[in-house]
Amino acid sequence: MKKEMTMPRLGESVTEGTIVDWLVKPGQEIAKYDPICEVQTVKVIAEVPASFDGTIVDILAKNGDTVAVGAPIATIEVAAEAESTLDSTEPAAAPAQSSTSKTPVTVSAVPAPTAPEGPRFSPAVATLLAHHQLNAADIPATGHQGRLTRKDVEKYLAQPQQPNVQHPDQHQLAPAPMATTAGESMSATASGDTVIPASSIRRVIAQRMSLSSSEIPHGWMMVEQDVTRLVQLRQAKKAEFQQQEGYKLTYFPFFVKAVAQALVKHPRLNSSWQEGQIVVHHDINLSIAVAKDDELYVPVIKHADRLSLKGIAAEIDRLALAVRKGTITADEMQGGTFTVNNTGSFGSISSMGIINYPQAAIIQVESIRKELKPTPDGLGFKVADMVNLSLSVDHRLLDGVAAGGFLRDVKQNLADFEPSMNLN
Structure with missing residues (x-):
């Protein structure tokens, strides 16, 4: 039976959250309490955990979407025996933390499927690796349970350039294709430019500062x-x-x-x-x-x-x-x-x-x-x-x-x- 996951309330005064990154994809099996996405509110990132075991059917909100508390964000197929134990009045998603919680907010990502012996990482990290043509096995992973985080990759990029060795038991990520058009302006990326992916915190800062500048007459x-x-x-x-x-x-x-x-x-x-x-x-x-x-x-x-x-x-x-x-x-x-x-x-x-x-x-x-x-x-x-x-x-x-x-x-x-x- 299909069940909806909804945007949880991540604080007493919070009414909405912005999807930063999906940590799962349709068809992926999940266990209760597994993080399924990262959500940004008030410059803090929290992981939204699954409320039950099942399989992701549909993702209803894209990265960057701002979703009201209680609105559906994903559909999960729940096994019949698991469904029978669920209280029909229980909220579809439990908050990652309450307004009085003192549990630290982390920015670690749940792994996406990777090669069997390689470090685990989220789709956002995979995109970063692909863009810079990096091998995940070359980068020390410091995240929970050996996950490779965005900060691990950014720290690696900040170090002096190292040879990128192809490991026989790892898949080398291919560079992402760069689309260009005839009318592209000189402000677009060119050969030799460094592209630094904006962190989720930086994206929220940009969003809130733009809102302040456009809405508030200073x-x-x-x-x-x-x-x-x-x-x-x-x-x-x-x-x-x-x-x-x-x-x-x-x-x-x-x-x-x-x-x-x-x-x-x-x-x-x-x-x-x-x-x-x-x-x-x-x-x-x-x-x-x-x-x-x-x-x-x-x-x-x-x-x-x-x-x-x-x-x-x-x-x-x-x-x-x-x-x-x-x-x-x-x-x-x-x-x-x-x-x-x-x-x-x-x-x-x-x-x-x-x-x-x-x-x-x-x-x-x-x-x-x-x-x-x-x-x-x-x-x-x-x-x-x-x-x-x-x-x-x-x-x-x-x-x-x-x-x-x-x-x-x-x-x-x-x-x-x-x-x-x-x-x-």
């Missing part, structure tokens, strides 16, 4: 602030902090704290535009950008306004470490209401951030620099530590007055830091 404002006393505070506390906490005290927690405090007074900045209405969010959950290789993740500091400086620093360190280790969970990536981006870590002094859709605003914290400034009495000059704060807002619900008021309070919060302050 407004932008930049101010500067003297943070000399903040610099003195960090300088006075950093050695003791690292000894006690085991990691470095950076400037970023101070800015996150200043932003969280300002959002309490300016809740319209902590909102989103939804179906012609302004939704002001009660919780202040700050998204922060964390880079891993060439991919960008945006984990969330929940209830940031309730945390001390030390608490914020601990969350930043914990979330960044989870991203870089690959143990970040879907729950830790969801629920952000405002984004704080540390562009100053790259030496930037002025930038315009693209809003993290569907949030209403993003603030870029630029690099701290020393400048000669007049003294308060106007009789001389002093060397001051200055920083620029660049704010992008959704002009549908925020204007210059709201942006200016918010930045004024962020500036004041930064000015209030002093060397004798307690970080708790």
